[in-house]
Amino acid sequence: MSDPITIAIETLLRDVATRIVMPRFRALAADDIIEKSPGELVTIADRESELRLAEGLSGILSEAQIIGEEASESDPSMLESVDNGLVWLIDPIDGTSNFTEGKSPFALMIALLNNGVREGGWIYDPVANRFCHAMRGKGAFVDHIAVTARETGGVLPLAALATGFMTPEKRADVAARAAGKLSIVPIPRCAGEQYPRLILGQNDVALFERTLPWDHAAGTLFVEEAGGVIRRNDGSGYLIGDGGTGLLGAASQRLWDDAARILFG
Numbered sequence: 001m002s003d004p005i006t007i008a009i010e011t012l013l014r015d016v017a018t019r020i021v022m023p024r025f026r027a028l029a030a031d032d033i034i035e036k037s038p039g040e041l042v043t044i045a046d047r048e049s050e051l052r053l054a055e056g057l058s059g060i061l062s063e064a065q066i067i068g069e070e071a072s073e074s075d076p077s078m079l080e081s082v083d084n085g086l087v088w089l090i091d092p093i094d095g096t097s098n099f100t101e102g103k104s105p106f107a108l109m110i111a112l113l114n115n116g117v118r119e120g121g122w123i124y125d126p127v128a129n130r131f132c133h134a135m136r137g138k139g140a141f142v143d144h145i146a147v148t149a150r151e152t153g154g155v156l157p158l159a160a161l162a163t164g165f166m167t168p169e170k171r172a173d174v175a176a177r178a179a180g181k182l183s184i185v186p187i188p189r190c191a192g193e194q195y196p197r198l199i200l201g202q203n204d205v206a207l208f209e210r211t212l213p214w215d216h217a218a219g220t221l222f223v224e225e226a227g228g229v230i231r232r233n234d235g236s237g238y239l240i241g242d243g244g245t246g247l248l249g250a251a252s253q254r255l256w257d258d259a260a261r262i263l264f265g
Helices: 004-024 044-060 069-074 076-081 096-100 168-178 191-199 213-225 253-264
Strands: 033-037 040-043 065-068 086-094 107-114 117-125 130-135 139-142 145-147 158-161 205-208 229-231 247-250
Touching: 004 044, 004 107, 004 117, 004 130, 040 044, 040 096, 044 065, 044 069, 044 086, 044 107, 065 069, 065 076, 065 213, 069 076, 069 086, 086 096, 086 191, 086 213, 107 191, 107 213, 117 191, 117 213, 130 191, 130 213, 139 213, 158 168, 168 253, 191 205, 191 213, 191 247, 205 253, 213 229, 213 247, 229 253, 247 253
Parallel strands: 065 086, 158 205
Antiparallel strands: 033 040, 086 107, 107 117, 117 130, 130 139, 139 145, 205 247, 229 247
8 A cells, every 4th residue: 555645646646637737738829838948848738737736745745845847947046955854846747848749758757855865756647647656765666566677688788868968979979889789769758758668678778968856856766766776877876966967777787887888988
């Protein structure tokens, strides 16, 4: 039986997806989509979803600060306190580009931090109707069934390499290093989909360059609690407030070591 916080969060995520997000899916008007920064889109559904999630979370754990992706876009100083006390992190729609194009995957994601430590992560994909969650020290679950990371078993590790935020030089270097050693697969453009793929035997390796807290807090905990490995490219642990870039994830320690040797040598 899931803990009361998880039950409350799942109810909240499903409600917001049903009432706010899915009615806008494939029904966005032109003025419902805004480019908040070059190449970065936000929709009316993102903003309404964040407001409703924040309202609901304040009732679940009122003493926790709330940091949402869209709110912090308007006030970047919010992130200065991400490592202080209890914090809810909200990604109201992860995979907004997919959402605006009328395709999946996309997901609603919430994470709970305690002095910067990831204590809980919850990911809901409303199209697949899949609910993933993890609590520190208590394992990872898909639709409340415990899961353990498994490799794909491919001849070469299946690797999803998100290189879009890299410099052209770094992107070329990663491609050259991976050639013939990793089997490159398309990225889903949604961390809420990419992290479960590492656990469910669909991908072996995932590489990210930009690591904004709301994009990665929930998924990285999910992977670690399922027995997968997430680390910075230099092998150090992932800390929410460290301001770093680059994350390498793998379904096992063996795969992480092999991928790190291949990609960073």
